[in-house]
Amino acid sequence: MTHHMTRRAVCATLPALAVPAALPLAANATPTGDERFMALYHAWLAIHEEWNTPNGHLTMDEETRWSRELGSRQYAILAQMEIHRPKTREGILALLWVQWRESGPVSTVGSDAWREELEEGDFRMMIAVWRSITGLDGLPRRLV
Numbered sequence: 001m002t003h004h005m006t007r008r009a010v011c012a013t014l015p016a017l018a019v020p021a022a023l024p025l026a027a028n029a030t031p032t033g034d035e036r037f038m039a040l041y042h043a044w045l046a047i048h049e050e051w052n053t054p055n056g057h058l059t060m061d062e063e064t065r066w067s068r069e070l071g072s073r074q075y076a077i078l079a080q081m082e083i084h085r086p087k088t089r090e091g092i093l094a095l096l097w098v099q100w101r102e103s104g105p106v107s108t109v110g111s112d113a114w115r116e117e118l119e120e121g122d123f124r125m126m127i128a129v130w131r132s133i134t135g136l137d138g139l140p141r142r143l144v
Helices: 007-018 034-051 060-083 089-103 112-118 121-134
Strands: none
Touching: 034 060, 034 089, 060 089, 089 121, 112 121
C-alpha cells in the first residue's frame, strides 16, 4: 500500500496551514468558520489593547520594532479574516466592528471634522449596516 497526497488533499490542508499557530482551537474543536473567525477577532482585539498599553520604558529602536511587529501581526490577522468569513450575526457584528475601527472616522470624537467624516458615503454605509443588523440607533460600537 502506498501513501501519497493527492492534489485535492494538499489543497484541503492549505487553509489550516495558513492559520497562525498562535490561534489554537480547543483540542476537540473543529473549525467551522465562525470559531476560527472569532479566534482571529479576539487576537485582533488583543493587538488593539496592546497598542493602547503605555510602554514608556522602551527605547526609540525598541518602540519601532514593537510597532512593526504588532503591525505585521495585525495585517496577518486581517488577511486571515478575509479567508475565514463569519456566518453568524455575532461574527458579522465583530467583522463590522473591525472595519469601523480600522477604517472609521479618525478625527476627535464630537469635533466638527468628526461630524463631517460621518457624512462620508463609506461611513454612512457602515452605520446603516450596523443599524440594520442590530436594530439600534447610533454609531457602531463593540457588542461582542
